[in-house]
Amino acid sequence: MGQIVLTNVSKEYAVGSESLAAVRGASADIAKGEFVSIVGHSGSGKTTLLSLIGGMVNPTQGNILFNGENIYTWTSDQLSEYRCEKIGFMFQSASLLPILTAKENLLLPVAFRSVQPSNGMDARAEELLRAVGLGDKINAYPAQLSGGQQRRVAIARAFMNGPELILADEPTGDLDEETEAEMMDFFLRMNEQQGTTFMMVTHNTDLAARAKTRLRMHQGVLAKA
Amino acid sequence: MTRLLSFSVKNIKRKPTRTAILVFAIGLLVSALVFSLSFVQRVNGSIRKASERLGADLIVVPTGARGATEEILLENKTKSFYMDRSIMDRVAAINGVAAVTEQVYLVTLATLCCSVPEAMVVAYNQDTDFIVGPWLIEKLKRKLKKGEAVAGSESSFNIRLGLVDVDSKLFGSMFKIVGTMDKTGTGLDNAVFITTDNLNDIIKSGKVTVKPGQISLVFVKVNPGVNPATVAAEVENTIIDADAMARKDIGKNIIATLKDMSRIFTMTIILAAIMSFFLVWAIFTAIANERAKEVGIMRSIGAKESHIMNLYLAEVVVIGVLGSVLGILFGSFLSVVLAKGFTIVKQLSTDLSMTERSLIALASFVGGMLICVLGALGPIQRLKKLEPLTVIKAE
Ligand SMILES: Nc1ncnc2c1ncn2[C@@H]1O[C@H](COP(=O)(O)OP(=O)(O)OP(=O)(O)O)[C@@H](O)[C@H]1O
Ligand SMILES: [Mg+2]
Numbered sequence: 001m002g003q004i005v006l007t008n009v010s011k012e013y014a015v016g017s018e019s020l021a022a023v024r025g026a027s028a029d030i031a032k033g034e035f036v037s038i039v040g041h042s043g044s045g046k047t048t049l050l051s052l053i054g055g056m057v058n059p060t061q062g063n064i065l066f067n068g069e070n071i072y073t074w075t076s077d078q079l080s081e082y083r084c085e086k087i088g089f090m091f092q093s094a095s096l097l098p099i100l101t102a103k104e105n106l107l108l109p110v111a112f113r114s115v116q117p118s119n120g121m122d123a124r125a126e127e128l129l130r131a132v133g134l135g136d137k138i139n140a141y142p143a144q145l146s147g148g149q150q151r152r153v154a155i156a157r158a159f160m161n162g163p164e165l166i167l168a169d170e171p172t173g174d175l176d177e178e179t180e181a182e183m184m185d186f187f188l189r190m191n192e193q194q195g196t197t198f199m200m201v202t203h204n205t206d207l208a209a210r211a212k213t214r215l216r217m218h219q220g221v222l223a224k225a
Numbered sequence: 226m227t228r229l230l231s232f233s234v235k236n237i238k239r240k241p242t243r244t245a246i247l248v249f250a251i252g253l254l255v256s257a258l259v260f261s262l263s264f265v266q267r268v269n270g271s272i273r274k275a276s277e278r279l280g281a282d283l284i285v286v287p288t289g290a291r292g293a294t295e296e297i298l299l300e301n302k303t304k305s306f307y308m309d310r311s312i313m314d315r316v317a318a319i320n321g322v323a324a325v326t327e328q329v330y331l332v333t334l335a336t337l338c339c340s341v342p343e344a345m346v347v348a349y350n351q352d353t354d355f356i357v358g359p360w361l362i363e364k365l366k367r368k369l370k371k372g373e374a375v376a377g378s379e380s381s382f383n384i385r386l387g388l389v390d391v392d393s394k395l396f397g398s399m400f401k402i403v404g405t406m407d408k409t410g411t412g413l414d415n416a417v418f419i420t421t422d423n424l425n426d427i428i429k430s431g432k433v434t435v436k437p438g439q440i441s442l443v444f445v446k447v448n449p450g451v452n453p454a455t456v457a458a459e460v461e462n463t464i465i466d467a468d469a470m471a472r473k474d475i476g477k478n479i480i481a482t483l484k485d486m487s488r489i490f491t492m493t494i495i496l497a498a499i500m501s502f503f504l505v506w507a508i509f510t511a512i513a514n515e516r517a518k519e520v521g522i523m524r525s526i527g528a529k530e531s532h533i534m535n536l537y538l539a540e541v542v543v544i545g546v547l548g549s550v551l552g553i554l555f556g557s558f559l560s561v562v563l564a565k566g567f568t569i570v571k572q573l574s575t576d577l578s579m580t581e582r583s584l585i586a587l588a589s590f591v592g593g594m595l596i597c598v599l600g601a602l603g604p605i606q607r608l609k610k611l612e613p614l615t616v617i618k619a620e
Contacts, residue, residue, distance in 0.1 A: 056525060056614045077529050083613070084527020095522045099235045111228040112527040157526070 001068060003032040003165065003197055004053060006222075009062035011048050022048040025062070026222040028215070032164070033195040035188065037208040039225060040217030046201040047092055049217065050167045053199065054089050055079040066165075084112045088158030092169040092201075095154050096142040102129055102153045103138045109160050121160075128156040131186060133179070148175045155183060159190065166190075168200040172207070184210060229532065233539035236516075247508055248548040251593050254494075254501045255552025256559060258589040261490035263560035266585060267577050268483050272476035275299050275411040280356050281444035282453040285316050285460055285469045292478060294442060298412050299476055303332045303345045307439040312467050316443055319459050321451035326353040327440040329424060331433050333395065344380060345416035346395060348424055356444050357406075357418055365404045371422045374400040378407060379414040397430035398423065445469075498596055505600025509541070513604040517611060524613035533609040537601065545597030549590045556589065557582070 011023040022045040030036055040046050051057040053064060055071050064071050071082060083089070096105050106125040110117065129138050132152040142150050155171055166187070172180040184207055190196050202208050214225035237244050275298060286294045287308035296302040310327070317325045329348040349357045351368055361375060369375065374393070393400050400419065408414055428437055447456050453471040460469035470477075520533055577585075 051614055054525070056612070077531075080524070080527055080529040080532075083525060089525055091522075091525070095525070097519050097522060099239060100232070104232075107228060108232075108523070109526045111232075112523070112529065112532055161527070 001065075002029040002034075003067060004028070004030040004199075005063075005065040005068075006053070007063045007065075009049075009052060009059050009064060010220075011045075011052060011057060012060045021220050023052065023059075023222070024220040026220075027062075028222060030197065030199070030213070032197055033191065034213055035191050035198045035211045036200065036213040036215060037211035037225075038199065038201045038215045038217060038222075039203065039205065039208050040201075044217040045220040046217050047169055049222065050089075050169050050199065050201065053165075054087055054167050055082055080112070081114055084109055085114075085161050086163055087165045087167055088161070088163035090155055090158050090166065090168040090171040092173065094142075094147070094150055096150055096157075098142050101139045101141055102134060102145070105142070105153055106157050106160050109157065113161060125156075125160065128159055129153070132156045133182065148179060151175060152179075152183070155186075159196075162194070163196065165197040166199070168198065170201050170203065172202065172204070180204065180207070229536050230539055233536055233543065236536075236540050237543055243508060244544060247505065247544050248551065250501050250504050251545060251548025251597055252551035252555060254497045254596060255549045255589045255593040256556030257494055257497055258592050259553055259556025259585055260559045260563070261487075261494060262585045262588065263556070263577060263582070265483065265487050265490065266581055267560075268479070270577070270581070272299055272479060275409075276472050276475045278360075278409045278411055279444075279472060279475070280359060282447045282472055283445035283457055283460070283469055284472075284475070285312065285443040285445060285464075285467050286441070288466055288468050290442075291468050291470055294470075295476060295478055296412070297330065297345065299479060300412055302412070305330045305332045305434065305441065307435050307441055308466055310438045310440050312464055313440060313443045315464055316445060316460055316467070319456060319463070321447050321456050321459075322445055323448045324353070324355060324446040325443050326350055326355060327421075327443050328356070329421060329435060329439070330441040331396065331427070331435065345413070347413060347416045347418050348421045349418060350421045355446065360407050360409050361404070369403070369418075369420050371420065372398070372400060373403045373419070375404045375406055375418045376402055377414040377416045377418070378405055378409070380405075380417055393417075395419070396427040396432045398426050498592070501596050502600040505541070505597055506603060509537075509601040509604035512537075513608045517608070520608050520611050521613055524611060530609040533611075534605060537605045537608060538598070541597050541601040541605075542594070545594045548597070549593035552593055553586045553589055557586070 006026050006028045009023060009026045010021060012019040012021045014020075024045075026049060038046055038049070048057065052059055055074070058072060066082065066086065071079065074082065096102075097108065100108065103122070103125045106128060107121060110121050126135075126138055129135060132155055134149060134152055134156070137145060137149060137153075140149075142153070145153065151171070151174055155168075158166055158168070168187075171187075172183050175183060187198060187200070188210070191198055198211075200207075200211065208214055208225070216223055216225040279298070284294060287306050290306040293302075293304040293306055297304050307329075313325055313327050316322060327350055331346040331348065333344050333346060347357070351358075365375065374395070393402055395417070400417075400423075402417075406414070406418065424435075425437070427433055428435060445453075445456065447453050453473075457469035457471050460467060520528075523533065523536075
């Protein structure tokens with residue numbers, strides 16, 4: 001059995017008196033260390049799917065297992081620990097805290113860990129920032145960074161706690177082609193060297209093609225691409 | 226945790242003006258607390274100490290002179306009133322009375338008679354005295370002679386001259402000031418003491434209103450086991466010309482007035498507390514709205530509800546500590562400086578001890594912190610319950 005197992009997962013949003021099915025009966029079995037790309041039209045339910053796997057939205061129906069455990073039977077604190085230590089989330093929109101520097105933004109998820117690592121976290125933060133090409137922006141505030149640079153800080157942050165699974169929602173959305181390719185190389189490297197599982201939503205078909213497993217969302221339905 | 230704390234500090238610095246307003250409001254509340262607690266405590270304490278130092282179980286005064294007596298004993302006002310000496314003998318004859326001694330109060334008037342500004346002169350009977358003697362023991366170690374006087378520890382004789390063994394003119398007679406009194410904590414600290422032997426000469430001078438055979442009041446000691454209140458009632462029933470008050474009743478009038486003042490203070494403080502509470506609440510509601518997205522981000526990357534709670538509580542606590550400390554400093558300053566504007570406080574003879582001041586500061590600190598934390602609790606509770614997803618959708 002895989003690291004992530006979705007069985008017939010559905011999510012309906014209540015919109016006024018109607019209900020809108022953002023995800024319909026999604027099933028998937030994703031093994032540890034897999035690199036999965038997800039493509040699909042705007043509004044097809046990609047973000048909703050990642051949020052479900054990230055323990056941020058309750059499914060209307062179905063089960064989501066992480067390493068064999070049904071994550072929606074967990075307490076709020078257990079879900080927080082899961083988000084903190086097991087997964088790294090790259091959001092579709094800007095998600096840095098404006099009053100923290102790039103490095104402090106990276107250190108924030110460390111502060112939420114239940115057991116504080118003894119030391120070396122500062123060095124790790126700097127190393128990750130260098131890895132995404134921001135070695136000279138370590139102490140810059142988000143407002144002092146370009147949109148693409150902010151995006152890369154958020155990418156680096158997702159790796160801070162050494163997650164088993166990266167949930168990336170259009171992580172390279174506002175990057176130029178060259179930087180985008182660099183980020184993709186970085187992801188593949190982490191995937192190979194650390195065995196980190198990736199689920200990456202992208203509109204870039206070239207990037208999607210580089211993933212071993214390719215999925216497509218269409219009107220809430222998840223299928224092989 | 227230290228990381229989160231430094232994050233709180235950064236949050237506090239985000240809007241310095243708003244933080245300053247909050248700190249200021251809490252500061253005002255706490256200083257009002259410090260001021261009124263100091264005031265009430267000081268007046269209460271002075272009255273208690275004064276009556277403890279008095280050494281008599283009962284005081285018998287002319288009918289209607291209770292208030293004036295309290296003003297002399299507690300507020301060091303200058304007053305005089307007289308009754309016939311025979312009243313003392315009648316008091317002494319009452320069942321349960323162990324000892325009596327009289328005092329005669331004279332008021333000096335600067336221009337008319339004496340070489341000092343307006344002051345109380347207390348003539349006491351050295352043969353029967355049990356009030357003044359104990360205050361003198363340390364200083365003089367002998368009885369006063371005719372023509373000698375002792376200055377109260379705060380009296381203008383003492384303050385003006387700064388030394389003893391100086392001749393002063395009182396009601397036409399020369400007196401040698403041979404010593405100063407221990408501090409008693411009563412209004413009599415401002416008086417000058419002479420013995421009743423001098424009264425005949427003073428009355429002859431015609432510069433006082435007291436007539437021969439008159440006294441101001443009688444101090445009474447009762448036998449062990451006798452209730453002073455019973456004796457007081459007996460005095461009032463049998464002697465129409467006299468009022469009696471038990472020691473524990475001394476200051477009743479002032480305490481009653483004080484109770485009204487305390488009530489006003491209490492109401493002011495409650496109003497200030499309610500206003501501060503709502504200010505904290507309103508500001509933290511605004512903060513909660515502004516930072517909803519940030520909280521969503523933090524929850525999404527793994528913050529527990531308790532992390533959010535601690536993060537914002539730390540912010541409140543820092544603001545509360547700043548405000549309370551400022552308030553304590555300002556309130557203590559007020560209670561020293563502003564209190565001088567209150568006649569009742571100006572005339573009290575005892576000040577607050579260091580322990581009392583510390584306790585008042587501590588109580589006020591706790592009060593300030595409580596308002597801060599309670600006011601912010603609602604908004605913070607709402608903040609920590611935010612769904613992590615909110616952020617992902619908010620563009
Ligand atoms: N909180 C919500 N309440 C109601 N409807 C929602 C909510 N979130 C998403 N939806 C709806 O669910 C559907 C899927 O949304 P989702 O954000 O998952 O799409 P997406 O595939 O990520 O789109 P995009 O590529 O534009 O990011 C959309 O029709 C959207 O309107
Ligand atoms: Mg999306």
